[in-house]
Amino acid sequence: MVVGDGLTGIEAATEIAEARPGLSVTLIARGRLGARLSAGAGGHLRQACDRLGITVLEHTSAEAVEATRVLCADGTALASDATVWTAGFGVSPIAAAGHCRCPAPRPATPQRQAIEAIVGRLTGRKIAATKLIHNCNLISLGRRDGILQTIDDEGRAKPKHRGGRKPARIKGHPQDGAVGHLAPHLRHAQPQAPPGRRP
Known part of the structure; x- marks a missing residue:
């Protein structure tokens, strides 16, 4: 059982289902599965869950996890041999x-x-707000499938996405993505002492 349908929950459920096809994997989504994705990316996600045999429980709020079950807000108790909690958490x-x-x-x-x-x-010091520093989310749907979802400055999904093997390769092999382009430069980088300190 995977509780939470954010990026971490989606990746956990799909990767577990792919790696262990004999297991029964359930993904609990508080709202509609893929609600934070574009329509096309959401459709790709649903197809991947169907292909991997993942049971998706939409509009379900998990409230507590016990040793052998997950308790939902509506009073339902769902049997679970193992639970991965990826849903939100309270404020410190x-x-x-x-x-x-x-x-x-x-x-x-x-x-x-x-x-x-x-x-x-x-x-009383002002805290500067800045924009997101990335323009897409890479979501692994197992080793051979993934979604590259473009996002705007507020982190909302844009209509453009790409699904399939290429996003999975980029996610699974960072050397093929942005990190890979930086790697040769990082190998020769020298550590710098913080200002005012000597090494």
């Missing part, structure tokens, strides 16, 4: 107490962004 008590509003993603770790948001909120 520290962030909630600070009434933080996180800025848009920046080229820093989420932890760094959270720290900057908390410090900014507590000190």
